[in-house]
Each structure stands twice: as structure tokens, then as C-alpha cells.
Amino acid sequence: MKKIVLAIDSFKGCLSSKEIEQCIAEEIHRILPSCQTVCIPIADGGEGMLDTLIEATQGTFVSTQAHDPLMRIRPTRYGILGDQRTAIIEMAEINGLTTLSPIERNPMETSTYGTGELIKDALEKGFRRFIIGIGGSATNDAGMGMMQVLGAHLYDKQGNELEQGGKIMEQIARIDLNHLHPALKEATFIVACDVQNPFCGPQGAAYVFARQKGASEEQIRQLDEGMRHLALLIERDFSYNINKVKGAGAAGGLGGAFATFLQAHLQSGIDLLLDAVDFDRKITNADWIITGEGKADRQTAEGKVPAGVLKRAKKANIPVMLIAGKVEDKACLQQMGFARIVKISPDNLPLEEAMRPEVTRENIRRAIGRELIVNNE
Known part of the structure; x- marks a missing residue:
């Protein structure tokens, strides 16, 4: 049975960490009913x-x-x-x-x-x-x-x-x-x-x-x-x-x-938060970890949630999928070691529309569903 851990920062001004993870977990269970999901709402020292x-x-x-x-x-x-x-x-x-x-x-x-x-x-x-x-x-x-x-x-x-x-x-x-x-x-x-x-x-x-x-x-x-x-x-x-x-x-x-x-x-x-939520124990035997934030770019490496999650995952030899509303500097993110990088918002979607909670949820479902169907391992 597959095990996927969700540890995703909030999409600021749009959805909380908990809301995003619940949305992804529902889509995973729709496509992979037997998959175990572990949701770990998370933040980096700021809001949440x-x-x-x-x-x-x-x-x-x-x-x-x-x-x-x-x-x-x-x-x-x-x-x-x-x-x-x-x-x-x-x-x-x-x-x-x-x-x-x-x-x-x-x-x-x-x-x-x-x-x-x-x-x-x-x-x-x-x-x-x-x-x-x-x-x-x-x-x-x-x-x-x-x-x-x-x-x-x-x-x-x-x-x-x-x-x-x-x-x-x-x-x-x-x-x-x-x-x-x-x-x-x-x-x-x-x-x-x-x-x-x-x-x-x-x-x-x-x-x-x-x-x-x-x-x-x-x-x-x-x-x-x-x-x-x-x-x-x-x-x-x-x-x-x-x-x-x-x-x-x-x-x-x-x-x-x-x-x-x-x-x-x-x-x-x-790091403080991952220790507090007992992250290292919760990811034991996971097949994948999904992390993310509203915008992923080279600043992601500077102490942001995805970088902290990736660091712990590497020690446990677990691949990490990064999701974000917007993705820049993709080559830099790949060099960091993310196994997959998924942009959820279409390029032609205006930012104001993309940040509407119901639109974000639908974009998350589509992106995750596509990844699971194409790469169902």
C-alpha cells in the first residue's frame, strides 16, 4: 500500500496549509483508494x-x-x-x-x-x-x-x-x-x-x-x-x-x-516546526512526500518550507514533489533535488482569478490528478 505525506505551506491570501492538504488528500484517495495519506499542516515561522x-x-x-x-x-x-x-x-x-x-x-x-x-x-x-x-x-x-x-x-x-x-x-x-x-x-x-x-x-x-x-x-x-x-x-x-x-x-x-x-x-x-510535529517519524516508510508554497523560485532554498521538507526527505531517501501556484527558476529547483515540480496555475490565468480559493482548489485537483495518472508508481 502506498503512503504519501503532505507537508505544504499555505498559499498566502488564498488557502491555508490544512485546506490545501485536505484537497490533495481527497484527490489521491479518488485515484488511489488504498493509498495512505498523512497530512502535516506546516509553516515556516510566519503566518500559520x-x-x-x-x-x-x-x-x-x-x-x-x-x-x-x-x-x-x-x-x-x-x-x-x-x-x-x-x-x-x-x-x-x-x-x-x-x-x-x-x-x-x-x-x-x-x-x-x-x-x-x-x-x-x-x-x-x-x-x-x-x-x-x-x-x-x-x-x-x-x-x-x-x-x-x-x-x-x-x-x-x-x-x-x-x-x-x-x-x-x-x-x-x-x-x-x-x-x-x-x-x-x-x-x-x-x-x-x-x-x-x-x-x-x-x-x-x-x-x-x-x-x-x-x-x-x-x-x-x-x-x-x-x-x-x-x-x-x-x-x-x-x-x-x-x-x-x-x-x-x-x-x-x-x-x-x-x-x-x-x-x-x-x-x-x-526546522523548529518539523521537530515539533515529529516529522521524521511520520515520514517513515513513505513512498512520496508532497510539499509546496504559493510561489516557488530560487528564494525557496532560503529556509522556506519546501527546502526544509526536502532536506529531511533526502536523509530518509524519499522523493519529493514540489507544487506551487507559480514556478520560476525551475532549473534551480531541480538542482535542489525535487523529483517533480508541478505548477498548478495555467500561464494564461490572471493572478486575481488564480487566487480565488475555489479556482485554486480546482487547479490543485487537476494538477495532482494528472501527476498521479501519468506517474502512478
């Missing part, structure tokens, strides 16, 4: 990680309120893993791009303040172990908003205390950590980080990610200047070279703040 880990560990959610990127109070949540000791926070739940309309996005103004509020809430409930997912942010404030909630004070040259947003970074003359929340001394943080970008510079947070967060070319330059200024200040006052930390530029520099001020360990989000 919270739900995935809570489901995988039989954890619970905590409902609360916090400030969104533009400092508006709104309902939000974080989770407690099944061990009842570890708090999991997905920063995108309160400070992510999806919390803002396109016209509201402006990383000069947006803040990680709400992420700090969730950490503080968990600290005051007695939790000292944290897993933080920082993908999908709407921010580029180097985590300064988060640190302010946790007790840091930021001052300009005149001694005035600064407020929020990426715009304040170049104004910071002194960071006072004397009043940090006392529970932080006992807290440990693992940060799920799906990029390796440095804090600043051509491959840093501002130049690589700020445009998608609403920044103009001039604002990108200003944000990078602010982060360069902050990096020099951190090295001068805390003897810490933030630009040597891989992933310090993740989430607009939030990764760097965690590493610098909270001694966090930055870890591949996909």
Missing part, C-alpha cells in the same frame, strides 16, 4: 505557525488585546504549548502586514509594540519559555517598540523620550535598559526566523523587505540609515556586533533586537 504548533502539541490559545502596527488596540491571541510551560507568539497576529490595509502600510510609522505586549502578558502569567514566530511583519523599527513595552527607554540627544515607528531609529542617542521587566532575567527565547539577512546594508532589512511593507525608495534609504546608526550605537554601548548575526534583519530588525537584548536563539522556523 501558531495554529500549527498549538494543534500539533494539543495546546491552548490565550485571548487578549494589544496594539496593532499603527498603535490601535485590537483583539489578538497567543498560545501555550501542550507542555503548559511554553508560550508561543506569532508576531504577525498583531503586528503583521495582514493587520493593515495596503494604504495604511508605512514602516516609518509602524511599530512592534504589540508584540512586546504579548510577551509581557505571558511573562506576568508566569511563563518563562518562549517560541516567537517573526515572519510576515509590517514593521521596520528594529524591535524598538517591543523593547519599550518590556522596559527599555529610548532617548534622543536632548534627553527626550522617543515614541514609535521606524522613523525614530536615527534619532536614538541612548538606550536605557535599567528598567527591563524583572522576569526577563529568567526567560529564554527561541525565535523562528526564515531569513538570513543582516541587520542593515544592501541585503539588510530595509533594502530587501521594506518596499513590500509600503516604503518608498527615499524611506528605504532613511530606514537603512537609521539601522546603521542603531548598529553603531549598539556596538558602542553594548559591545555587540549586530550585523554579524544571521537573521538580524528579519521582521525589520526584530530578529536583531531579540538576539541583542533578550539573548534569543534565532533558529530556522521550518
Whole structure:
């Protein structure tokens, strides 16, 4: 009897990981009724990680309120893993791009303040172990908003205390950590980080990610200047070279703040999640693994879900099929080692139409059905 494992990232703005895997499993069972399918909903540190880990560990959610990127109070949540000791926070739940309309996005103004509020809430409930997912942010404030909630004070040259947003970074003359929340001394943080970008510079947070967060070319330059200024200040006052930390530029520099001020360990989000869901055991004796994401290209190799799945599958000598709504750099993906690469959307289908959930489901069924019929092994 065949066994096929499904471990697919969400198609952002369209279908969740669970919905995609359910659709594929139904098509597999239609064509191969005796085939065993194992569905492992998955994410890489961004949207979906919270739900995935809570489901995988039989954890619970905590409902609360916090400030969104533009400092508006709104309902939000974080989770407690099944061990009842570890708090999991997905920063995108309160400070992510999806919390803002396109016209509201402006990383000069947006803040990680709400992420700090969730950490503080968990600290005051007695939790000292944290897993933080920082993908999908709407921010580029180097985590300064988060640190302010946790007790840091930021001052300009005149001694005035600064407020929020990426715009304040170049104004910071002194960071006072004397009043940090006392529970932080006992807290440990693992940060799920799906990029390796440095804090600043051509491959840093501002130049690589700020445009998608609403920044103009001039604002990108200003944000990078602010982060360069902050990096020099951190090295001068805390003897810490933030630009040597891989992933310090993740989430607009939030990764760097965690590493610098909270001694966090930055870890591949996909590896953290695969361990949490006991992936290596679940793929035992599988004939195939199907993974995927909305768009597959050369960036897929940079810590994305399919790359993490492929790495584990190679160790177990299991072939991997990659599916995606759109496929670019196919030669690069083949070199990575995917046995099959399947594009589900026809070339002539407009993106808006392709991203309608019912259209995506039908395209997935057709593509998977075609692969199973042609390559029924």
C-alpha cells in the first residue's frame, strides 16, 4: 500500500496549509483508494505557525488585546504549548502586514509594540519559555517598540523620550535598559526566523523587505540609515556586533533586537516546526512526500518550507514533489533535488482569478490528478 505525506505551506491570501492538504488528500484517495495519506499542516515561522504548533502539541490559545502596527488596540491571541510551560507568539497576529490595509502600510510609522505586549502578558502569567514566530511583519523599527513595552527607554540627544515607528531609529542617542521587566532575567527565547539577512546594508532589512511593507525608495534609504546608526550605537554601548548575526534583519530588525537584548536563539522556523510535529517519524516508510508554497523560485532554498521538507526527505531517501501556484527558476529547483515540480496555475490565468480559493482548489485537483495518472508508481 502506498503512503504519501503532505507537508505544504499555505498559499498566502488564498488557502491555508490544512485546506490545501485536505484537497490533495481527497484527490489521491479518488485515484488511489488504498493509498495512505498523512497530512502535516506546516509553516515556516510566519503566518500559520501558531495554529500549527498549538494543534500539533494539543495546546491552548490565550485571548487578549494589544496594539496593532499603527498603535490601535485590537483583539489578538497567543498560545501555550501542550507542555503548559511554553508560550508561543506569532508576531504577525498583531503586528503583521495582514493587520493593515495596503494604504495604511508605512514602516516609518509602524511599530512592534504589540508584540512586546504579548510577551509581557505571558511573562506576568508566569511563563518563562518562549517560541516567537517573526515572519510576515509590517514593521521596520528594529524591535524598538517591543523593547519599550518590556522596559527599555529610548532617548534622543536632548534627553527626550522617543515614541514609535521606524522613523525614530536615527534619532536614538541612548538606550536605557535599567528598567527591563524583572522576569526577563529568567526567560529564554527561541525565535523562528526564515531569513538570513543582516541587520542593515544592501541585503539588510530595509533594502530587501521594506518596499513590500509600503516604503518608498527615499524611506528605504532613511530606514537603512537609521539601522546603521542603531548598529553603531549598539556596538558602542553594548559591545555587540549586530550585523554579524544571521537573521538580524528579519521582521525589520526584530530578529536583531531579540538576539541583542533578550539573548534569543534565532533558529530556522521550518526546522523548529518539523521537530515539533515529529516529522521524521511520520515520514517513515513513505513512498512520496508532497510539499509546496504559493510561489516557488530560487528564494525557496532560503529556509522556506519546501527546502526544509526536502532536506529531511533526502536523509530518509524519499522523493519529493514540489507544487506551487507559480514556478520560476525551475532549473534551480531541480538542482535542489525535487523529483517533480508541478505548477498548478495555467500561464494564461490572471493572478486575481488564480487566487480565488475555489479556482485554486480546482487547479490543485487537476494538477495532482494528472501527476498521479501519468506517474502512478
